[in-house]
Structures are given as C-alpha cells and as structure tokens.
Amino acid sequence: MASTVFRSFQIHPFLLHTRTVLGLRNGVMYSSMKSAQSQTATKEKKQPQLRPSNQSKKLENISNDYEAIIGIETHVQLASQTKAFCSCPYHYGSLPNTSICPICMGLPGALPALNSKVIEFAVKVGLALNCKLSMNSKFDRKQYFYPDLPKGYQISQFDVPIATGGYVDVDIPVEFGGGHRRFGITRVHMEEDAGKLLHAEDGSHSQVDLNRAGVPLLEIVSEPDMRSGIEAAEYAVELQRLVRYLGVSNGNMQEGSLRCDVNVSVRPIGQSQLGTKVEIKNLNSFSSVSRAIDFEISRQVLLHSQGQENQIVQETRLWNEGSQKTVTMRKKEGLSDYRYFPEPDLPAVILSKEYVDDIRNSLPELPEMNRRRYEKMGLSMQDVLFLANDNNIAEFFDATLAKGADTKLAANWIMGDIAAFMKNEQLTINEIKLTPEELSELIASIKSGIISGKIGKQILFELLAKGGTVKGVIEEKDLVQITDTVEIEKMVDQVIVENPKQLEQYRGGKTKLQGFFAGQVMKLSKGKANPELLNKILLEKLNSER
C-alpha cells in the first residue's frame, strides 16, 4: 500500500467536490451524442434554438426570445510516459500514493524538471486547433491552498499560453439537424494536475492520493461560440476525437482524462450585452454536458421571462445526474486572486521554427480532414460521422479499402455486424480478431459468388471471435456456394417429390409457397446453394410440369 504520509483531516463541507464517476458509458461505438437522443428533444434548426428537455411547452415558446452563450474549458490529460515534472508514471486506478516521488509530493528542496513530451503534445494540439503558437512562452505559478495541491501552487501558464486564437470545425449529426459549425479556440495552455481527495463514507475525514499530482494537462478554452447543449457536446466530442487522432491523450471522460467545465449565460435576442455567466462542473459524459446546459438554459430563461434575471448570479453549479438538475456549489464572491507570477524554477519555453515545422509535418490526418475525405468518397454523412468518429475504426476502414474492398460494402459491414459484435462483446476494433485483409477477402468472396451473403455473415462471426482466414473457414466448414445447376436441380427435384401436397397447392394458385420450397432446398444444401440459381431453377420446375 501507499508508502506515505497519508494524513487525514476533516474538510469544510462546501469545499467537498467529488469527482465520482457517474453517468453514461460512452463505449466505443458511441458515435458522438447517440445516447443523448432519447433525452434531448429533437430536430433541426439552422437557427440555434433552445430545446429544453423536460420543461413545459410554454417555456419552449418563451425560449425562442432568448439566446444562450456557451463557452467550454476542457482539461485534457496528456498520455506521456511520465508526469510533467518528474519521472513517475501515471496509471489510472493504481493504489493510492504508489506513483509518487519527492517532486510530485512537493517535498522540501524538490524541483520540477520539464518533460519535453508535454511541449510536443501541446504544440501538436495547438497546430491541430489552428492556433497561433507562442514561440516564447513560460510557466507561471497559480497559488492556492488545497490538500490535493502539494506545493501550494500549480505550475500553469498565465499571460502567455503556448497557443492562442484557433478554431475547430464540427459536423453536427444528422439527427440533431446536421450542418457544419466552426467554434473558436481562445487559448491552449500547459499545466499540471492536482491529486485527489478520498472522502471517508461517514464524512469523518478525507485522505489525499497524490498519484495524479503532476500529471500533465492541457487546458483548452473555447470562445463562447456555442448556442445549445448539443453544440457544446459536439464540440467536446470533437476535442476527444482530435486528441485521440493525435495520440496525445486517451480522452476518456470516465477516467477524467477529458474534463469539461462549461459557462452558460442567457440574454434576450437582440441584446448585445452578455447575461450573467454561470459555471457548471461535474460533467462526466458528453450527454451530461448537453443535458446540463439545456437544463441551465431553461432555468435562466425561466428567470428572465419572470423578470427575475437578478436571481441569476455568478456562481459555480454542479450537475446532479440523479435529479437531472444543476445545483449551487459555491457563489463567487469577487475574483479569486491566484497571485500568478513567473515560475522561477523552470526556464522559458522557447520553440524553434524547425521544431514546430517538424511537428507540423508529422501531424496525422485530423478528424475534419478525414470526414471531408470520406464525404468525397461518396459516403453518406451518417456513414462519414460513424467511421471518422474513432480513428481506429477509420484506420480499419481505410486498410480494408486498401485491400481492394468496395467502399459502401466495407462501410456497411463495419457499421453493421462488426459494430454490433464489438458493442455486445465490449471490444474495441483493435481487440477483435478480424483483420482488414480478411474483411476485404470476405467482401470479395461474396461478390464473386464463392459464398452467399448469409454464409458470409456466418464466416464473419467466426473470424471476429476466433480469427483465421476466410479461405480457411470456407475450407474447414465446406462452405463454398453451390453454383452447379445440375446439383441444384437434383435438390429441387428431391424437395418437389417430397412435398406433393404443397406442390398441388402451389399449382392450384397458392404461388406464395415458392418461398417454402426455396427454404427447403436451401436447408437441404445447408445454406450453400446460390440463391439466384436456386430460385430460377425452382420456378422453372414448379411452373413447367403440368
């Protein structure tokens, strides 16, 4: 167990903020906001509008008179091998205080030494977000006292962030009205994470786990460009995609690798002055981002419409997943003074043009470019959004196409049976045993008539679960399609002979029974008969002999 110095104390109740993992699972296949559909009401608007979820129709009408302004601060935990300023690794879920050292514990005399990966990742993200990079930035100390902050200050960036003034392009899913949006990025800066407090169940004391202390983060601050919960959530999903494509973070919301705090204000349409800004925390999934914002908009609109907008105060509210409401966490009394000053223990961060160019040239294809490429291939927007949602799936898809597979067929297989299999088995596309080569082979085998589509499905599940090759499975299970007309004729004859009654009925006009005969023949062939040949021969035989 923890080799530490692990002390307990009681904590002032209002400071208690749990970061427990609530909310929905966003599994692999969860293309952006799918699960939110059921919760959030529906349908298109080119004009951003409010869609209150569980509030009255009347409010919905009122809400047309107001406009919500939403900005998001996102913290992305960087997937570097070691922490930002020491050589401790970080693994989510490790036993408390097992990944700590004098530096990340803030022992007397310990000093930070910057992990250069942090800079590299920050530059990658800055470039991917179309930002202007600060070639000469620095670290600053942000000072406050909290037990999860070992040094009494957080090493962060204050007035000169590493990247500023960018944007990100987002495709809104068809079910939410579709369309393309561009959201501004105010700044991206580097900082270190704090530890975690573990609160005793009876509330008698809290303990400090410093495993996470010193883990590198990027804080990405958006412009207040979002107008609805869906837009905000889609923005967050796009950031998740982006950091995963770049390989700088696992972007996992449940593990806290991607954390969103949103700012919401509401004003009457036409008013230029902004309304009072409310911050919402404890958003553990994209759907909670969307629902919390929509709830908050409704709450503020209602207050506005009742002439009680002075009841909207600058505060931090927590999203409560159980009650689906935001509740006051703490009111802001003036601005907190963090007494920032330049971190004297770390030299300035100076980027050379070469360094930046090298990173720029090594950037992978980004989600937006990926989507545009798929779009040009003729895929529907729905297909595009699904396939480009996960860079691993996109890579699998691209590899399948590279082996010569038909675009639409490959997309259908991946989005259909393969996706369903992964969802059921809770596997990622990198964990299934099917390779892009074999998927391509499978598609080709069906197309060339070696196997039927039905057999193809059977083979697919075999490959998904056990691996192997299409050829191997066909051989092993003797699954080659029967295309020999003589053989099929033989089976048709046998079925007709064995079912005289049905034959009589058929010839008596009950032609629907063709399906019955086809089924029997298929059964006899163990599903291997070529269906077109089978039907052709069957029809001939049924209709000919009078």
Added chain:
Amino acid sequence: MLSTVQTPRSLSRFPFYIPSKPFLFHTTTSRFSSEPIAYSSLTEQSNSTTTTTTSPAPQQSQILTIRQSLLSRKITATELAESYLTRLRLTEPHLNSFLHISDTVLREAQELDQKIKGNEEIGPLAGVLVGVKDNICTKDMPSTGGSRILESYRPPFDATAVKRVKQLGGIVVGKTNLDEFGMGSTTEGSAFKVTANPWDISRVPGGSSGGSAAAVSARQCVVSLGSDTGGSVRQPASFCGVVGLKPTYGRVSRYGLMAYASSLDVIGCFGSTVADTGILLHAIAGHDRFDATTSKQDVPNYLSHFVPASSLETKPLKGLRIGLIRETLDEGVDPGVISAIRAAASHFEELGCSVNEVSLPSFSFGLPAYYILASSESSSNLSRYDGVRYGNQASTDRLNYLYGDSRAKGFGSEVKMRILMGTYALSAGYYDAYYKRAQQVRTIIRNSFKEALNENDILISPAAPSPAYKIGEKKHDPLAMYAGDIMTVNVNLAGLPALVLPCGFVEGGPAGLPVGLQMIGAAFGEGELLRVGHIFEQTLENTKFVPPICDS
C-alpha cells in the same frame, strides 16, 4: 597550520559533548529510494587527484594536506575525524554551530581507513569533514531548515550537492544552524538556537549560514556548505573570518536546497582557505538534470588555477583591472571596514593590478528590489509547508484551521513577515507596482554590473558594512538588519559569482574582528576569482585568521 590535524593536547580531560537538547528524529517520513545518477563530473574529479603533485604547497589547503597525510599513512582517517570531533565537542557548547551532529562520522572514517589499507582508490574529498547547512537535505539526518514546522523532518533523499560530496569521499559531520529557511542575517532567526561568533561569542556569526561559517572558523569541520540568497554565505564569511564563495546562479544544483527565493538561491562554499573553497566548489558544481536552472557549461579544474606562493612573480596580478565600487564605501559603512578595504585595494596595486573606483548608480535600488522579489518568491515557496504531508501538523478537524494553526505555530515571526510582504506584493492590483517594478530594477542592476565588468576584470567591495555585531543588537530592528545586506544583494540580483575572503581586522572582541573583502566576477568566472583570491591570500602578510576559541 598543521595543528588542525593534530590532536589538541588537553582533550582527554573533556567529557564527550552531548547536545543538551536532542532533536527529534522521526522515522515517519516516507521511504523513497532516490534514483542513482551518473555524474560525469566524477571522472573529471579524478583529475584533481593527479594534479596533486603540481598543486600548491600543502599549507594552502587543508583538504590537500589531509589527502597527503592519509595517503602517506601519517595519520588515519579515524584519528583525523576524532581530532575534529573532539574540538567540535569542546567548542560547540559555546558556539552552537550545529543543529545535528552525525553519529556515523567515526564509522565512515573507519571504512575509509580500510580502503586506504587495501590500497583502494579514494575520492578527492576522502576523510574531509563537511558541515552542511540545515536547509540542504540530507538523507540520513534531520533537515529542518531551522524551522519548527520541519522539526522532526528527515528527507528521503540527499541534495545533489550533498550527494556529490559523499560520492567524492566527504564525510558529513552534521547540520549547521541558520536563520529559519535562510531568512535573516544573524542566525538568531533559528527556531532552535543562537549561534555565536568564534571571534567573540557575544557576537553574531552573521547569517543566514552562520552555523556553517562559525563551524569552519572554529575548525569544527574542514569545509562547509551554505546557501546564499542575498549574502547568506558572504556576510557570515566576513563576520567569521573565513573564505566564502557564492557561485554563479546555475553553477551548482539547487536540488535538495529548501527554496527561499528560487531565482536568487544558490548553494555556496565555506573554507578556511581559498583553495579549499575552490576544491569544494569543484566537487558540487555542474549540470544536474534535477535542476532545470543549472548550466551545462563545463566546470573548470579550479585547482589548476592556483599558483603556489613560492613560484609567484613580484607582480603576479599585473594587468588585472580591479574596480572598487564607490557606493559601497559611502557613509553608513564602518570606518574600520573602509580602511581595511582600502588597504586591500592597495595590496592589489602592489600585486600589479590597476585599481579604479567605479560607480554603480543603481546600487542602492538593489536592497528594496531584493526584498520584494525574495519575499514574493518565498511566499510561494513556503506554501508547501501546510502540515498536510510532512512536518508539524496542528491537531484540528477543520481544514482551514489545519493550515492556519500548522503555519502559525510552525513559522517564526521573520518568516511570517516575509510571507505577508510577498503575498502583498504579488496580489492583484499591486503586482505591477511591486513585483514587476522590482524585476525591472533587477534588469537595470544586471546591466550596470555587465557594464562595470566590461571595464574591470573584478569588482571589489566590503562584504558587509560592519564587522560582527552583538547578539540581540538588531534583533528587533529588521530594517537595520536588512540594511546590512546592501553589499551583497545586488550580486544575487545579477546572478554573478562572488568570493569573500578575510582581508584585515577591526577592533572589537578579545582578538579583533575580521573584515571580509568581496570580489565580484563575471558570470561563471569562479576560476578567475579563485586564482586572484588565492594570490591575494598567499601574499597577505602577518595575518592569520584563526579565532581565539581555537587556541583554548
């Protein structure tokens, strides 16, 4: 001179010194294994062993004397250690230089003797007893920083400087007293004891590295490590009549030094001779991947810069340009100090130097700028002492009281005052007027030094405006104490190296009080300072800076 390695005659009559107030050595601290570091300087270091043959005469360096005595089997490391420990026990009740004395010194000396017996290679600091200021972390000893808040704290790692000293064979004799976290100029700011000046035990040894200076002065150890944020090595060196070196910022790793003001702090060296100070600097200097502010510049072999007195020419410093900083001899400076410095300037002229007065008009701005910057950084650096993970923790069930009480009880008044000043200076609305402006002053000072050092090779000044004053004299007058730092703080603001060596006496105490000369060089110019300082030291006639306490 060799008397320091001889056993004093009367020693057996004295009982072993047992500290009257033992420190609490908790073993509660975490068990870390600090990572091994490969020091390239280790191989470099072995060069200094080979240079021994061509190096200065033994009496110029206790470290070299010890080495020769050990290698020639004239004395064993154990005998040597015993002689120092004996003197330490004799003098310590009067001086209180140490907060902790190691109980493994003899064992380490015995291990060294075994090595020598077996003709094994021994490090350049083998058998050298080193005192370490208590704000520098040591693995097997308490490290309190002179503060109540760290009363029972034992670090799980050695500071890089300590690690290097140990790797080269040095034996850490103990942890020396200091003003709490280095904040003070008298060592009266220690939470535990007041150290006395070996030249007159009614006087302060200076500070904040007063314990390290007094220990070397009284020959309780051979050399010692201190830290210098605004003069904390140089001023006590001056008060105690020893050599003190403040290296260039970035020359020595700060890893393991409890931070006071990170942009000013530097670990420095004390020795009774210039050569010893240089040898110790060579041991600890160099890049450290654990301190991002250390320089990658090579560490020269300072020993090769020393010319033996016997081979000195008549004008050994011919052509050297010395600049005497005019502003440091203004009113407010003790007349005895001024005349000692003027005498030193004449001595430089005799050695062939050209001495000119130079003006640094920004000199007087240094003090306020220093106190703003140092306080600001300290208010941040001391935030980690919150009672949550280590150190003294107030017993309370409320978080705010945990912070408040632990810090209220743990910190002394000087530390609290600086935290408050620094917090104020960094507060929204005041930042520009204080911190930012102080940074601008810092740039001006840095530039004015640069200019002065373009026209002069070395700048000289007193190390302190007065000799050692009485214990208690300035305790309740912080401004008077701060004013005493006028000679030294500018050098920290500029990040330059400076060497202080005793150059004369003023009246006071039973045997006079030493006066220190400060020599300021260009960045990373320690080698030149040591070379010049060594010649100055070797040619200074009829002066022996051994305090009366050593004669008893």
